[in-house]
Amino acid sequence: MPIYDRFAKHYQSGPYTQFTRRVISEVFPRWLELLDFQPQTLLDLACGSGEFALAQAEVGLQVTGLDQSARFLALGQAEAKARGLKLSWVQGDMTRFDLGQEFDCVTSWFDSLNYLLHVEELAAAFKQVAAHLAPGGYFLFDMNTIYGITVQWQRFPYYLQQETADYIEFAENTCDYENSIATMRLIMFERDGKAWRHFEESHRERGYAIDDILLLLGAAGLTTLHVTGDPRLMSPLGSQDGRVWIAARKGA
Ligand SMILES: C[S@@+](CC[C@H](N)C(=O)[O-])C[C@H]1O[C@@H](n2cnc3c(N)ncnc32)[C@H](O)[C@@H]1O
Numbered sequence: 001m002p003i004y005d006r007f008a009k010h011y012q013s014g015p016y017t018q019f020t021r022r023v024i025s026e027v028f029p030r031w032l033e034l035l036d037f038q039p040q041t042l043l044d045l046a047c048g049s050g051e052f053a054l055a056q057a058e059v060g061l062q063v064t065g066l067d068q069s070a071r072f073l074a075l076g077q078a079e080a081k082a083r084g085l086k087l088s089w090v091q092g093d094m095t096r097f098d099l100g101q102e103f104d105c106v107t108s109w110f111d112s113l114n115y116l117l118h119v120e121e122l123a124a125a126f127k128q129v130a131a132h133l134a135p136g137g138y139f140l141f142d143m144n145t146i147y148g149i150t151v152q153w154q155r156f157p158y159y160l161q162q163e164t165a166d167y168i169e170f171a172e173n174t175c176d177y178e179n180s181i182a183t184m185r186l187i188m189f190e191r192d193g194k195a196w197r198h199f200e201e202s203h204r205e206r207g208y209a210i211d212d213i214l215l216l217l218g219a220a221g222l223t224t225l226h227v228t229g230d231p232r233l234m235s236p237l238g239s240q241d242g243r244v245w246i247a248a249r250k251g252a
Contacts, residue, residue: 003201004048007186008071010169012049014162016110023109023142027100027231028052031140031247034226034234038240039104041132043132045094045125046112050076050087057085064088066097081251096125103133108141114149114205119183119216122208126220140247146207148242150175166191180207203235210237210244 004011011017032038034052041063047065057063057080065087067073071091076125090099090240095116100160101237106129116122129139132174144153153173161170184203189196214224225248228234238245 001068004067004069004072005201006071006190007188008049008069010162010167010188012051012072012075014169017049017051020048020108024052024055027142027245028056028107028140030231031133032147032149033050035138035247037105037138038113039138041101041103041105041134043099043103043106043188045106045108046115047076048072048110048112049078050089051088052107052109054079054083054085057087058083058234064090064101065102066090066092066094066099078135083085094128095121097128099132099142101103101132101145102137103132104134104137104189106137106139110142111205113141113146114144114207115203117204117206117209119212122213123216123219126216126222130220130222130250133222135251138247139217139250140245142243142245143213145237145242145244146180146209147240149179149180149207152242153182153184161186168196176209181205182207189244213244215244217246217248222250 025052039060042056043064044063045066047067053063055099059070061198065076065165070091073091077089083121098202113122113125125190154175158172170187173182175182186198186201217224224246227237228245229237231245
């Protein structure tokens with residue numbers, strides 16, 4: 001069963017996009033200011049329904065959004081059309097794709113890289129990023145930390161995530177502590193007339209040690225410039241930060 005399939009539209013209209021809206025309004029501008037960088041071309045990896053990609057196209061960047069979910073890409077395309085924006089949308093796997101193009105900036109937001117459950121996949125994704133970055137280009141991303149996955153997520157084993165007249169969504173979190181892999185089982189009910197249709201998706205995310213992430217970036221030819229637990233303050237990553245934000249650059 002693919003993920004972000006029937007759930008995609010509920011993700012887009014639910015609380016999840018708050019995170020990406022914060023990236024658009026606070027985090028990305030902060031990185032650009034800090035790095036004194038103004039990209040013209042941008043690749044958003046695992047772009048989802050394109051909230052971030054659309055916002056960057058709106059301010060004049062040439063944007064490509066890549067995601068594995070056809071449903072998400074269709075939502076992004078429809079929104080681009082409604083807003084009169086031109087973007088490129090690519091259905092693909094972030095561990096193996098070839099766009100035949102280099103970009104000034106590559107981004108990947110909101111845990112997307114945590115979906116890669118094997119270290120070889122994360123290494124492959126970083127290599128693809130390097131291959132698609134122009135020399136001196138920046139790779140900006142966030143990931144859940146091991147602490148985030150194994151401690152913070154697990155504080156909430158079962159909860160109601162969304163409730164409207166036509167849709168109810170619960171989330172159940174479990175963890176494979178040995179491998180730092182959390183599973184979020186989404187249990188969803190859509191109203192269909194007088195009946196309720198039940199469906200589920202299981203999302204698995206792996207937390208990686210920061211040293212391993214930095215080693216893999218280096219092996220891909222990406223130089224890490226900043227590692228922070230809070231990009232607004234640029235504070236050093238703490239042992240109890242649930243998310244790490246990283247800026248890396250292609251080349252030295
Ligand atoms: C939590 S969502 C984040 C979406 C978007 N970046 C945002 O900020 O809303 C994770 C995304 O990763 C995508 N994804 C997971 N594994 C992928 C892979 N191997 N290749 C491409 N996309 C992937 C999913 O389809 C989903 O869109």
